[in-house]
Amino acid sequence: MAQPQNLFVGSLSYDTTDDSLKAHFEQIGEVESARVITDRDSGRSKGFGFVQFKSEDDNQKAVDQLDGKELDGRTISVSLARPKEDRPRRDFGGNNGGGNGSFRQRSW
Numbered sequence: 427m428a429q430p431q432n433l434f435v436g437s438l439s440y441d442t443t444d445d446s447l448k449a450h451f452e453q454i455g456e457v458e459s460a461r462v463i464t465d466r467d468s469g470r471s472k473g474f475g476f477v478q479f480k481s482e483d484d485n486q487k488a489v490d491q492l493d494g495k496e497l498d499g500r501t502i503s504v505s506l507a508r509p510k511e512d513r514p515r516r517d518f519g520g521n522n523g524g525g526n527g528s529f530r531q532r533s534w
């Protein structure tokens with residue numbers, strides 16, 4: 427089964443939490459999950475997050491109705507998230523054989 431489509435939410439206030447993000451999007455429809463992405467080391471919001479509705483039909487409604495609206499004092503951007511495999515790979519090594527690139531892959 428295909429991955430459900432997520433929404434990417436950008437320009438979030440550092441005060442926005444998973445709960446306030448979810449509450450904001452529930453005006454459109456039932457939210458499956460809402461996650462504000464945080465820095466692994468500091469725990470501080472990175473200023474963006476993802477929302478997934480129970481019904482994918484609500485995705486376009488949310489983009490139409492919430493993109494450019496205010497949440498926690500910031501104008502947010504709402505768009506369909508690209509699937510992971512569509513993002514360009516960050517290959518710092520230069521050659522795909524792993525060879526002697528200047529950056530080594532972490533092994534953990």
